[in-house]
Amino acid sequence: MRKICAANWKLNFSPDEARRYFVEWSELVGTIQQARQTPEQTAPLNCDVVFFTPAYDLPVAVEFAVKNGFQIGPQNIYFVNSGAFTGEISPQAVRALGAEVALIGHSERRTLFGETDEAIAKKVKASMSADLMPILCVGESLAERESNQTKDIVGRQLRGGLELIIGDFAQSRRFTIAYEPVWAIGTGKVATPAQASDMHAEIRTELETLLGKKRAHEIPILYGGSVKPENARELASQANIDGFLVGGASLKPKDFLAIAATL
Ligand code: PEP
Secondary structure: OOEEEEEEOOOOOOHHHHHHHHHHHHHHHHHHHHHOOOOOOOOOOOEEEEEEEOHHHHHHHHHHHHHHOOEEEEOOOOOOOOOOOOOOOOHHHHHHHOOOEEEEOOHHHHHHOOOOHHHHHHHHHHHHHOOOEEEEEEOOOHHHHHOOOHHHHHHHHHHHHHOOOOOHHHHHOOOEEEEOOHHHOOOOOOOOHHHHHHHHHHHHHHHHHHHOHHHHOOOOEEEEOOOOHHHHHHHHOOOOOOEEEEOHHHHOHHHHHHHHOOO
């Protein structure tokens, strides 16, 4: 399966700043292309690159995505495409703009904005209906890990998030899981390669139960939580780690590229 390196910019970068970022990104990728003598029409990295930008940066991102061969998407969507839902983001509208992916159920959405497994399940379904590949985030808090509840919590989030798409839908369309222990997000505390790899294996087993063995092995499971250029290579070498979801370190094009290059 092709690996994925996804950037979560969170609430950072105005459209002007986003443009400056992508100019720098294009230059850096161009340098790798030349160094490796990669033909222009061939991707210079061995993974798919995704940028989750604030919604107002998507028009700028899409210009560069076409030229640079990366994918873009919103950090959240609503489960309805239009109507009286002030402040929400329509899956169909962002798809029409050129988004190909959607981040769903990030722990900041769950904890700060009260997103439940039920709402997340609807968002996963709406995203797939709009032909946006969902990256569904799951992960336990520190208290949950310390009280040995990690597997139960992550299992519940997985079953909850996939509940409305089990069946034909889940068999026929692409989706991705991101395991992000909440205690490792933005804290500088990265899960050890063994901790991450153990949970990824658990998630794979749960996916086998939910979707069958063949399908479970086609679904990328990304790790997220304080991934940096210094720790990415060892994490990337673990079984069942099929890519990264990167917050803080994705704000510097050079660091994000160094992480992507480990995949
Ligand atoms: C994230 O926001 O999904 C994330 C993993 O953040 P960080 O890399 O900063 O921990």
